[in-house]
Amino acid sequence: MPRAFADLVLRGGPVHTMAGGDPATALAVRNSRVSRVGTDAHVRDLTGPRTTVVDLNGRAVIPGINDAHLHATWLGLRWPHTLLGDSAGSQRSLQRSLRTDAERRAAILRAGDVLARLGITSYTEPGLGPGEDGGSTGAFGSSVVRQYRELAAEGLLRSRVTALWLYGEVDGPSAYADLARGLSTIDDNRMDPRHLSFTGVKIFADGIPPMRSAYLDDGYSDGGRGELLVDGKDDAERERHLTDMILAVHRAGLQVGVHATGDRAIEVVLDAVAMARAERDVDLRHYVIHGDLVTAAQLRRMARLGVGLAVQAGIAVRTAKAVEAVLAAGRAENAWPFQDILRAGVPLCLTSDAPVLAPDWRREIAAADEWLGAAADVRARVECLLRCYTVNPARQDGADSWKGTLAAGMAADLCVLSADPLALTAAELPEVEIDLTVLGGKIVYERLR
Template sequence: MRTADGHARNAPADLILRGGPVHTLAPGGRGAGATAVALRDGLVARVGDDSEVLALAGPATEVVDLAGRAVLPGINDSHLHATWLGALWPDTLFGEQAAPGPPPERPLLDDGRRRRAILRAGDLLASLGITSYTEPGLGPGEDHGRTGAFGTSVAEQYRALAAEGLLRARVTVLWLYGELDGPSDLENYLAGLAATDGATSDARWLRFAGVKIFADGIPPMRSAYTHHCYADGVRPSLLVGGADDAEREANLARMILAAHRAGRQVGVHATGDRSIDIMLDAVERARREHDVDLGHYVIHGDLVTGPQLRRMAALGVGLNTQPEIALRTRALVDDALGPGPAAAAWPLREAFDAGVPLCLSSDAPVLSPDWRRQIAAADAWMGPADDPRARMERLLRCYTVEPARQDHAASWKGTLAPGMAADLCVLEADPLALTPAELPDVTVEMTVVDGRIVHDRAASPRTTEPV
């Protein structure tokens, strides 16, 4: 006689996908060789071979024949400006150029337009297999920004859409108390940190995780805060306010310490090695005061060094980077810094070897939100792999498993083990049988979030609201 738990475990599934490789990416290779997955009540109910999983089919179960197509955990773009993307798409800042240009002027002037932009982005991301993303910077620092895509009102639109059940993906938000790509000051930062409310009705759909700080700019614009000398003699400063370099550095450290003391995660836009040093010193001090891993991370990290990567691994500091930017701007970094530091930029292979928690992301609409392109770019940047299949699996983890860790959600999403969130995507071919260079040509066939099909290429588009 089955127990109540046995009844629950063997209750009919809502949705079964069978007949193709299911890559769970679960620890220890759990689920390796699976060909089917069953979903029930928004969770993975069972993973295994077709006969094991079809045992959960009931009269109301929807069964999808994969016909050899491959299943992956849902893609998590851990650095993506979705509201801005929804306003600008199909345009991006890079376009087809080697460097970003000025964005199109399509300001979101009212809440209705902001809402529609979020929904439009949600439909686009669903078509790409993206089931989670991070909006890296919304808040009072941009309440009067010219785009209308980053202020407090955008955060309120996310709250409303989450409450109405209209989000197409799970969303993590970092608060922004300065200007996007611009200055911030300690006083307004501390006031914002104390005042903003991060409560939501369901943190699995919308979570306000912490804060974003712009430490510096980017190397091609001679605004990365670096120990190197720029070829033209430019000496950049931190974007954080202060009377001189020493005060600005101290203020950046105070910002990081204040967030850590408040239990908030910090994502620091830091491309220069000097700005990364300041961040790591602050995190090390914070961990001495209160030794808890809040998942702080470096955003971009263009000029991060080998010793810094080893410090990051020891401190639990992650790296969130965009390999396609590395490929596109290599010549511009050479022009700015000369061949020495430029040749050592974006050390992805060294980050893997050091054990740094590494997330790949798009920074859309700076680039396209197509994660397949970022994986191909990462592989091209790192050079030939001894084991291409292992390289592909590792890069896929940078868009699934590692972002779940960054989201403080590794216990419930990012893999397809039983009990995990029923978030997945279906590709027309098995990525582990391909090279990363081939991945951008592989179609996303289906996307499932919380057990619901939100994109099915073979069916009619499933949109939320007219846009």
């Protein structure tokens, strides 16, 4: 019987599988999956004449990064410019929209290149579809869906892509009728879901606190409380329509990702998910996006309902002053309660929302850690925040059975870092280099070549 040699072996450095188990220093890959994890001695007999061997020399292996909320096509259009904290200089020459299919295709490929360099092997495009067919950026409409499908069919995507359908406008209005029509027309495109998977629907419930457009229980400093973006003649009707939308998605067996920042908007979402699960108790990995003003009681409810949270610590840090300026006294102190989120056991995904922020997970983890303040032991904190970029987003993708950790049998999506992140503080993480990115056992980026 021919010996089953590995295609790729990495050895001689800490291998953080994020799956528990004994500390490991080596990992073998065969047929796009992790075939063995252990000590260097454990993989020696798998190293054959055609095996690619990477000597880590102390460098660390972690699972590939999964950014659970990243507008890649829009990022490809704007990069290196971002919306917040832009350090790339003048934006005067920046192209504002994607006009042709060729431009959209190029933007997706460009983003793939940027992400591979950052060790990112999976991301979620949160909202593509007919709702933005007339959109000004050209980065969210149905034509983008077609480009993704073509690139997936050609094997040219450099990340695994999860996508949500969009039947309303980005940061704008939506209507139940459009969503219902959309759900009835989803075509069953036979794509390998490991490369491109449409898992559900994105809904914009409300706006954002700094614009006074988050929907609150009780008010902004000027007495207003915002309102839902969903159509309706008054608050009660809008709440009912949002509830109906969430119920319709759940009944279709799909996931819903809801942009909701105000505490009242989040409450409506949780009430709807509770109703949906009472009707049909399946965990479709529904989640709240941003969740700026989520309360401690809502977090406990989310944990019970299996509702996840996709949050951007970098946005929290950058907009804290603007949020404080518009909210009633004392209210801003409780915004983005990372400590409570983790304590409640809500599946938390840290994300960049790129191109709002740069898709640099090292900086996002440092920002989240800063927001957490001094607590627990440094190593446990960094490990916990790394899970928010690996294990938890795989769960959000409904793909935790095959990706997100480096246990044997899992997809060989990983990156090699120039230093061991678990031997550093989160603040030191942005200095660490990404040396190698591997997607499904294939090297898609190599820094030193």
